[in-house]
Amino acid sequence: MRDPSTPDEDSTNAASLADRPVELLPKSALPFHPRVGDPLDLLVDLSVGVVLGRSESFHRKYYTGGLGIIGGVAETSDDILTSLMGMPVNLDLMGPHVMFVAGKRGSGKSYTLGIIAEELALAMERREIEVAAVVVDTVDVFRQMVDANDEQADILKKWSLESKGFPVSVYIPRRTYVGLPDEVKKKARLFPLSIGPKELSVSDWGYVLEKGGSLSTTMDNLIGETLESVRKGYTLASGEKVNLKRDFSIKDMIVCIETNPAIEELYKPATKMALIQRLKRADRLGVFHPGGTSAQDLAVAGQITVIDVAPLGSDAEPVLAILTNMLCRQVLTYRMAWTDEGTSAREELPPTWLIIDEAHTLVPRSGNTPAKDAIVGYAKLGRRFGCSLVLCTQQPSAVSDDAISQADIIISHSLSHDSDIKALQQRAPAVMPEQFRDKVFISSLPRGVALVFDQSTENKRGFIMQVRPRLSQHGGTDRLSGLFEAVRLLIPEDIEEEPDSDVSEEEVIEEEDEVVEEIPEVPRPPLKLSKEDWRVLDGWMKDYIKTLFDQQKQEYDITDEPAPRVEEPPPTSKSSDMEWELERVPMTELDTDQIHIRRFGPLSALLLGKAMTRQVLYSRASHQFLFTSEKDIRETLLVEHEGVDPLEIVEDVTTGILSSGMSLYELIHEADFTFICFRKDGMRAAFTVGTSEGKVAIPIVVIGGNRSEVSNLAGRLRSKLPS
Ligand SMILES: Nc1ncnc2c1ncn2[C@@H]1O[C@H](COP(=O)(O)OP(=O)(O)OP(=O)(O)O)[C@@H](O)[C@H]1O
Ligand SMILES: [Mg+2]
Incomplete structure (x- = not known):
């Protein structure tokens, strides 16, 4: 059972060292701790607390070695003698596991995955285990593990923990990587990701x-x-x-x-x-490249690797599916070969923990993806060969049952859909108390609190756990997110577009439309940046972009630089220092006299569109009006015209948005741009306008908390906008 990669000595005779009972967590660290009637009986080691994922005999053998604290028991009981309230919860990191982390949006799932990655890193630092951990990230939240979690210092203090960054290796799409300055690559520990x-x-x-x-x-x-x-x-x-x-x-x-x-x-x-x-x-996309990244590059003993495909935007999914397929297959094949031949394959591939966020897109219940069979195979066979899998999803009911049914540990955060609660009930590998089955109860678990079910304590019940605070930073934005975006916009294509020949098949025309319509996909724009961050980010990007363009001798600057490129100085142009004075003017009926049009020097239509899209996504005005919640879904549209009065198009676009049911709310003037802002219930939309030599570009952002509402509105808008 035990993997040969874990050290043999030290752990067994350590028992004598730890006679002191573990300290209970203070109640202030566990603000949510309901009373649960059913008695709680788990594997408890008084020197460390509750132990998950181990049988008693396994624990007796390895004792405290290879355990990681992921949280604390957060439930009280009538019987004070049997109450485990405040006991640290330790997860076994030694034996292979299939874990499933579920929870609705924003409930703390990705954060919990980060805790598992941190504990793997810590156990490796203590030399208790030697594995590889690969975290598959579509939303750019794990890369930030290199930084310490200073934002949650107050919560960490309650847990007597100190913030700390981890030296994770981050693989990003090759094209984004190639465009970054060397010092950035080094500092952020970036590596190029490609698929042969x-x-x-x-x-x-x-x-x-x-x-x-x-x-x-x-x-x-x-x-x-x-x-x-x-x-x-x-x-x-x-x-x-x-x-x-x-x-x-x-x-x-x-x-x-x-x-x-x-x-x-x-x-x-x-x-x-x-x-x-x-x-x-x-x-x-810039990820397909001969040679390609291999499983050996990603799964390295002692290393946490983050595969961050967020820079690919909506193209991330197929790339990730193919990559995960390759990774699962290669890891399994090597590990199986090791067992078959009886020799060590560790030089080839160590026991691997594969941690997959947003797994429902890769292993859906219905339909197929290039990764589905490989992940299910890995879940079914991996454990036998020392490999662990952690799958995470918002929608347990949308994940293939073949994968969930393999889970020996399930951690479920709050769930609100009946189908998801049912999927959890069906698959929980431990007893589920009646109280937990109640929809009101499970849908009101606070963020960071989860129900935990562990198969190794088979006939025992699941319990409530408060997940511990992260030592390293979770998500959030840093300069890199902005830089990824800049690179995405600026790096020239590998392949020059050739003029299309005289082929007139429908298929081709369809495809042409697709290419023309292509609006730059942009990762989630930065949120919560301090003024200082903005200053540094903008200064840095300005320099960097300038160098990039100087090298390419292009006539374009992405910043709001005044003369000489601006044809007519806009009336309220502020000084070019970094203080953005925003002026918000409430408005219910459009007054075009009040709109500043940003006028650029000579730019191609493509660059004008890109510059304006960036403006609407990254300006301070957007951050005050549009991007107020990380949970919002966004769609970006771009209206382009030539040889028409820009204010006429502004009026047409406004009419289009109003006729989709939204109301005009305010204008925000920022430097020489004006943002025209609309609202309707939880939905918001805003656009701004720029021109260059008779070309007009108007990027529109539609944002809201509900994906289908946003895409419906965007769809309606598309049909109403001037074309
Ligand atoms: N255990 C915790 N302690 C403190 N803060 C937490 C905890 N869990 C989550 N959070 C906070 O809640 C926010 C949302 O968490 P997280 O990103 O993990 O949600 P999620 O369930 O993955 O959401 P999504 O479905 O949108 O991916 C995080 O930014 C984090 O700061
Ligand atoms: Mg998440």
């Missing part, structure tokens, strides 16, 4: 090239044919041989489609063109 195109099967390609759907059969065949030709080599019409490639790029695939006579014969030019366009789009 050779890793993808035909169906994986379908998933990448056709978001959420599958390619037409013809295109599927064409992809299959292309992969086969590139792998095995092919002969050109001239008789020249193109040799087989063990490792190839998307460009190699495109060349093959264009020049392989066997493909020429079989497929219509339109089909080829449509596939080539999709491949180019995938290439522009």
